[in-house]
Amino acid sequence: MQTNIRLTLQYDGTDFNGWQLQLGRPETRTVQGVVEKAIEEIVGGSVRLMGSGRTDAGVHAKGQVANFHTNNPIPVDRWVFALNCLLPPDVVVTNAEEVPTDFHAQYSAVGKTYYYYIWNNICQNTFLRNYSHHVRRKLRLSAMEEAASYLKGTHNFRSYCSSGSSVKNFVRTIKAIDFETREQILIFQITADGFLYKMVRTIVGTLLEIGMGKYPPEWIKEVLSARSREAAGPTAPAHGLFLQEVFYG
Amino acid sequence: MQTNIRLTLQYDGTDFNGWQLQLGRPETRTVQGVVEKAIEEIVGGSVRLMGSGRTDAGVHAKGQVANFHTNNPIPVDRWVFALNCLLPPDVVVTNAEEVPTDFHAQYSAVGKTYYYYIWNNICQNTFLRNYSHHVRRKLRLSAMEEAASYLKGTHNFRSYCSSGSSVKNFVRTIKAIDFETREQILIFQITADGFLYKMVRTIVGTLLEIGMGKYPPEWIKEVLSARSREAAGPTAPAHGLFLQEVFYG
Numbered sequence: 320m321q322t323n324i325r326l327t328l329q330y331d332g333t334d335f336n337g338w339q340l341q342l343g344r345p346e347t348r349t350v351q352g353v354v355e356k357a358i359e360e361i362v363g364g365s366v367r368l369m370g371s372g373r374t375d376a377g378v379h380a381k382g383q384v385a386n387f388h389t390n391n392p393i394p395v396d397r398w399v400f401a402l403n404c405l406l407p408p409d410v411v412v413t414n415a416e417e418v419p420t421d422f423h424a425q426y427s428a429v430g431k432t433y434y435y436y437i438w439n440n441i442c443q444n445t446f447l448r449n450y451s452h453h454v455r456r457k458l459r460l461s462a463m464e465e466a467a468s469y470l471k472g473t474h475n476f477r478s479y480c481s482s483g484s485s486v487k488n489f490v491r492t493i494k495a496i497d498f499e500t501r502e503q504i505l506i507f508q509i510t511a512d513g514f515l516y517k518m519v520r521t522i523v524g525t526l527l528e529i530g531m532g533k534y535p536p537e538w539i540k541e542v543l544s545a546r547s548r549e550a551a552g553p554t555a556p557a558h559g560l561f562l563q564e565v566f567y568g
Numbered sequence: 569m570q571t572n573i574r575l576t577l578q579y580d581g582t583d584f585n586g587w588q589l590q591l592g593r594p595e596t597r598t599v600q601g602v603v604e605k606a607i608e609e610i611v612g613g614s615v616r617l618m619g620s621g622r623t624d625a626g627v628h629a630k631g632q633v634a635n636f637h638t639n640n641p642i643p644v645d646r647w648v649f650a651l652n653c654l655l656p657p658d659v660v661v662t663n664a665e666e667v668p669t670d671f672h673a674q675y676s677a678v679g680k681t682y683y684y685y686i687w688n689n690i691c692q693n694t695f696l697r698n699y700s701h702h703v704r705r706k707l708r709l710s711a712m713e714e715a716a717s718y719l720k721g722t723h724n725f726r727s728y729c730s731s732g733s734s735v736k737n738f739v740r741t742i743k744a745i746d747f748e749t750r751e752q753i754l755i756f757q758i759t760a761d762g763f764l765y766k767m768v769r770t771i772v773g774t775l776l777e778i779g780m781g782k783y784p785p786e787w788i789k790e791v792l793s794a795r796s797r798e799a800a801g802p803t804a805p806a807h808g809l810f811l812q813e814v815f816y817g
Contacts, residue, residue: 331694379695403691411694442652445580445660446628446699 321388323422324398327414328354328383332374333449333558334409338383339373350374350410354385357405362391371424371431371565375517377557379450381434382413382564386424422567430494430566433519435507436559437527451504452523452559458505458530460498466529466536467496467507470522470543476515477546479525481554484516489546491515508563517554525552570637572671573647576663577603577632581623582698582807583658587632588622599623599659603634606654611640620673620680620814624766626806628699630683631662631813635673671816679743679815682768684756685808686776700753701772701808707754707779709747715778715785716745716756719771719792725764726795728774730803733765738795740764757812766803774801 330350340351351368358366370385393401398415406412421427436451438444439458444451470493477489495510507523525542528534542550579599589600600617607615619634642650647664655661670676685700687693688707693700719742726738744759756772774791777783791799 329694331697381695399691408692408697409694411692413691442648442662443657443660445578445658446630448580448657450695 321390321420322395323386323388323418323420324395325384325386325416325418325422325424326354326368326398326402326412328380328385329411329413330380330383331409331449332377332379335376337374337376337378338370338380350380350383351385353407353410354402354412355387357402358387358389360405361393361401362389369424371428372514372562374560374562375557378560378562379558380562383562384424384428384565384567386418386422388420424565427567428513428565429568430510430512431514432495432508432510432563432566433514434561434563435509435519435523435555436561437505437507437523438503439505440503447504449558450561452556454527454530456531458527459532460500460505460530462532462536463526463530464498466526466539467498467522469536469539471496474543475546476518476543478542478548478551479518479521480515481517481521481548486515489515491518519560520555520557521548521551523555523559527555528552570639570669571644572635572637572667572669573644574633574635574665574667574671574673575603575617575647575651575661577629577634578660578662579629579632580658580698581626581628584625586623586625586627587619587629599629599632600634602656602659603651603661604636606651607636607638609654610642610650611638618673620677620811621763623809623811624806627809627811628807629811632811633673633677633814633816635667635671637669673814676816677762677814678817679759679761680763681744681757681759681812681815682763683810683812684758684768684772684804685810686754686756686772687752688754689752696753698807699810701805703776703779705780707776708781709749709754709779711781711785712775712779713747715775715788716747716771718785718788720745723792724795725767725792727791727797727800728767728770729764730766730770730797735764738764740767768809769804769806770797770800772804772808776804777801 336347338350341347355368368387395417402412438447438451438453473492475489493511499506585596587599590596604617617636644666651661687696687700687702722741724738742760748755
């Protein structure tokens, strides 16, 4: 009797070459590769782990979701402990549950939340050096908040999509977009029904141009209507980005 | 004209062999050694950096204080930038100021605050793995709080001092001792006029025995009156400890 197991994963992306297994390059350390190997050690056979989506090299996750099918009779509540015993310290399984056979971590997802951490201070914060983007110049938060609000809703986000993606449909719906300050760390929080390739990092890079006073908040609307990646700001660095949560119906 | 410069330092203790320079072992990476070398590169001569006290291997600091004397005419407000350009990413100078000639980071200190971070959860938190002590068993916080309150005030803390220290006077005054929970992290906070060798980690190790239900809160008083290190609990691991602040008159 095959069961479908859904895992919730947390990982520190610093020493990973992203989520996705790189076929033909088994020496490349990826989260998918490391977790698949741990599952395979337990079930004693080959397993395919499906993630909700890939995260790039250096990107972190607090709530990545993935699933796999197995005939192994191990009770579902044992998976967390069993996997964490085998996994390296930079990946942790925080939950495991049995889900219907047709559940697919990527195709069943109806939304995601990403956080992007910004350390806005003249001095670096050594404890955040791998977990936030350090911006020395004082940011105008209110301008960034105003600009972010213009992105809310349904738009064609082609300008915020890096090349290297094969998607044809660039329309996405941003359900929530906000900044929060927690212990002096500026946290950009964005929830959408889906994200294009490097979309969050391009939005953050564009918002930072506005925060540094290079453009007014309304510029973000011009970028949006240009429908060209060249119109937007630079891609913000990977190590400030966290996949926070994946939503299912 | 010699000036006395006081630095405030932040460091990630993970890859350091503690604060103190190990004479005769120049290959050992210490915070004092790394910062002295950066100062020496700027002034072009030998410098002795005095810290408020040593921190052990693996212990972190958010507000370590140190001072040094120099004839170099560089304006005091340039030291932060100049040093941070030369320092590795795991040490940051957050402040530099000129202080009276007789200021001494260790002897002028009138108190210190340490924080000890505990991640009390069945699952590890990968982002805290180097910055907190992971305790799986559910801790009884109220028992730990009660026990901690018995340590407040002036006592002979010999039971909470590891051997390897040359001090003769074991009397210290704990001015504040408390727990705070922040984003599910349990933070033990302690302020005293001074600390004995491994005193905070021994107090935490003893409080954890109480939190795990091995002893009642009152046991901490028995440990105190025993005046013997054997009476106390184990030394909690170094990587949960942060030197938070040093106070001067």
